[in-house]
Amino acid sequence: MDLANFLIQLLNSVQYGLLLFMLAAGLTLIFGIMNVVNLAHGSFYMLGAYLAYSLSGAFDSLLLAILVGTILSVLFGLALERLLFRHFYDRDHLDQVLLTFGLIYIFEELRSILWGDDVHGAKIPDLLSASIPLTEAMSYPVYRLFMSGVCIALAIGLYLLISKTRLGMKIRAGAFNREMTESLGINIKLIHGAVFALGVGLAAIAGMIAAPISSVYPNMGSQVLITCFVVVVIGGIGSVRGALIAALLVGLVDTFGKVLLPQVAGMLVYILMAAVLLWKPEGLFKQ
C-alpha cells in the first residue's frame, strides 16, 4: 500500500469512526443515564437518512434539509420519550429489549409505507462536490472531509455541553445519583427528555450527513446499530470519551480490515470486541 492510498484509507476510517461516534454517543448516554437498552437507536439513523432524502428533494438544498430534519427528529425524540420510553426507565432490561424491538418493526414498516422499499440517494451539494487531488490517479472528496468536520464540531459541542454547562452538570449529577439530584429540586424528567432527544438528534444528523455517500436503503439502521453496540461495549457504558476512542478504533479496524484481510473483514470488529472483553470485561472506560 503506497502513501496516498494509505492516507485515503486513514481518512476514510476516521470519517467512519466519527460517524459511528455520533450514534454511539447517544446510545451510551441513554444507557448510562436512563439505564435503557435502545435497540431502536438505529432506526433514528435511518429516519435521518430518509428525511435528508425527502427534504433535500423538497428544498433543493442539503444544508437546509439537515437543519429542518434535525428539528423534526428532536421533536420526534421528545414525543417518543414522553409517550413510551419514560415509562420503561425502571423496568427490566428484558422489557426494554422487547419494547424497542417492537419499535424497530413499526418504524421499518412505516418507512416501507411512507417511502417504499427502493434504494434512494441524496445529492451532494455543489459547494462540496469537489475532490482534492492527491496523486494523478487518486483524489479525496471534499464532502467526506465536510462530514468529518461536522462530526468533530458536534463532538466538541457535546463535550462542552456535558462538562462546561449547567445543563451538563445536571445531566452528570442525574447519572451519578438520581434520587439525590431530584431532591435538590432538579426536574430529572426534563433532563431525561433532553438527553433522549439529544441522542435521537445526533443519530438523525449522522443519518442525514451520511445519506449522500452511503445511499438510503431499507434496514440501514439495524446494521449500524450492531456496530454501535460493539463500540459501546468496547468503550464502556455511559462513557462518551470511551465511545469516541472505541468508535475511532472500530473505524480503523474495519476500514483497514476490508483492504488487508477481505475474507474476514466482517468479523474483525467482533474479534476486537472479544479481545477487549478478555482484557477489560467492562470496557476501556467504565464510568
Added chain:
Amino acid sequence: MAAPKANLETLPRSVQLALMMGLVALAAFPFVSSDYYTEMVTRMMIMAIFAMSLDLLQGVTGLVSLGHAAYFGLAGYALAFLTPESEPVNLWWSLPLAVLASGLAALIVGFFVVRTRGIYFIMVTMAFAQMIYFLFHDNDSLGGSDGLYVNFKPIATLFGWTPFDLDSKVTMYYFTLVLVVAVYAFLRCVLWSPFGRALAGIRVNEHRMRAMGFGTVGYKLTAFTLAGALAGLAGYLTGVQSGYVNPELMGFHMSAHAIMMVILGGMGNFAGAIVGAFAFEYLLHVFKELPQVGSVDLGKHWQLWMGIFIVGLVVLAPRGLLGLFGRLRQSKNAKGDSHE
C-alpha cells in the same frame, strides 16, 4: 404471604391438566388435519424446542441472550454440510454431531459472554451472534447470503433397519413431538436438580450464590452451552423440515422472536415457552395472512401489526399469558388472606 414471584416454577394442577390435554390433542392432530396444517404445527413444535432452550437462560438463570438464534442456525448449517451431494446422511450420527457443533460454538462464545452482566450480556451475545451471521453471510463457500440446500432428508437406518422415514410429513410430525416431550421432561428434571436450583439462585442473587461458594461463572457457562446445544436440536429439525438453510436463521430478528415466545407464555417453567412458541408462530401466521382491504394489503405489513402487538404486550402484560394467570391467582390469594 410469600413475596410475589416473577417466575412461576411450579405449575398449578389446572395448568398441568391443560398441558396433558394439549399433548393428547397434539398426538391426535395429524389424523384430522391436512398436510399443510401438519407441517405448520411441526414448525410450531420445533420453535417450542428453540424457545424452551432459551428459557433455560432467560427464565431460569436470568440471562437475556439476544443472540440465541446463532446456535439454532449453526446446527442447520451442520446438517447442510454433512448431507452429501447425492444421498441422504444418517440421522443417528448427524443429529448428535450437529447438536454438538452448536454446543461447542455456545461454549466458545459463552467463555466470553458469561463474564458480563445485564445490558452488557444483551449486547455482547447479540454482537457475537452477528459475527457468526456475517461469517456465513459473507463467505460464498459457506453458502453466502442465499444459504444452502439440504438435498435429502436424513435417513434413520440403524444396522440395516429403518424404523421410520422422515420424508413423510406425519412421521416428521411425530418425530418432532417425541423430541418436544423429551426436551421438556429433560429440562424439568434439570430445573429441579441441584444444578437447576443453583441456576435459579444465580437469577435471584448472584452475589449471594458466590458468597456461598458456588462458582457462578462455571454454572452460567454450562447453562449457556446446554441452551446452545438444545437450540441446535431445533435448528437441525428446521433444516430437515424446510430443506434449506440461510443466514436469516441466525439473524437478530430470529433471536428476538425467541425472546418474544418465552415472554409470551411466561418464563422459567418451560411449559410457558411451549405455549408462547405456538401462540407466537400462530400470530405470525395470522398477521401474514391478513386480507386485502381496499387497495391496502394488510398481510404485507405484518411487521407493523407484530410491532404494535409486541409494544402493546410489554406495556399491558409484561409477564405474558402465564404471568397474567399468576397475577390473577395472587390477587385471589391476597383477597383470601384478608378475609381470614
